[in-house]
Amino acid sequence: MRYSTEHKQQTREKLLASSGALAKRGGFAGTGVAGLMKAIGLTGGAFYNHFPSKDDLFTEVVRRELGNSPLARTSIDRPRLKRLLEQYLSLAHLHDAEGGCPLPPLGVEIARAERPVREEAEHWLVQLQQAWGATLGDPQLAWALISQCVGALMVGRMLASEPVQEQVLQASRTLLEQVLDEAG
Template sequence: MPYPQSHKSKTKARILASAAELFSRKGFQKVSIGQIMKLAKMTHGAFYTHFASKEALYNESVRLTLDKSQTARLVKGPLSVQHLTDLVANYCNLQELVNKHEPGPEAVLFNEIGSEKEEIRTLFEASYSRMKKMLETRLMALGKLKKLPFANDRNVIADKARVILASLIGAVAIAKSLPGEAESKQVLTATQRQILLMMGVSENEAENMLHG
């Protein structure tokens, strides 16, 4: 007797959740189908009922985790510097990155920086472009309201968005590569602080946001 559709949906969701967790921690190359299915508490053979390949699973898990991320929800938030800086302060769950049991959603892509696989590079580029566009839109809107300490010029805004993303992505990549937890956390906190200051947040406010 075949399984009902609801059962298939639940088992597929379990595989996707396990895949997202492992890909976030280790990257595409270092994760096997067997490891994913073991974490999902399912047999290896059940994998191909839902996915044609590890690449297909990776693609779907990346898209789902990004869609659920804070980045995807930013456009629905209030138009205020506080909202944007709150997101930056918690971007990609940076503070939780130190806790290996809670990798941030965008971390699934940070492991793939410089990947030679064209499919993965395409996903990374699409994610970067989407996040950059989102930041530019919010920064431009806040600039029109005179709520930012820099010119409301498209080129200036684009560069600010690039700086924010490059700083965050670089900080996460470095922090994940350092063996010492204390220095990793310092790298993340220092990067967030500088971004908040660039956004016009006072030093006292930045400290409260990062340590409050």
């Protein structure tokens, strides 16, 4: 039975959304094609009607997740940047791995992935760095802030107790506030 182009596109969108959530929750590499398709109620064989390979799906997941981030805006003023960083370095975001930034849960997998996946991640990270660099007037500071934020969230998620997680996040928020005030 042939499905309409619209149905195929809807299925592809469901697969992308589901795969992004699954990847951020439990890793992409460890979830097989059958598991990805089962999550949307289809068999593994149907996967290849939507993507030539699992690597191609991962590239699309990275594009979608990084491209939809509120931090990836091309134009941002300093007060909005400060608010976004406070939200990023919050316990609510730390506890929302599935709905939050894909870099902490997927960074290692992106680093190990094939070149097209890494190129997609690089595209979005450079865009983010350029936007922040323009706002801050310092491209190197932008890279440092991005690294600090992602690292703080990753370290926070590694910890078992919420009070210690909050200490990590608060230390990073304080550091970023000092740096932003000095750079302003």
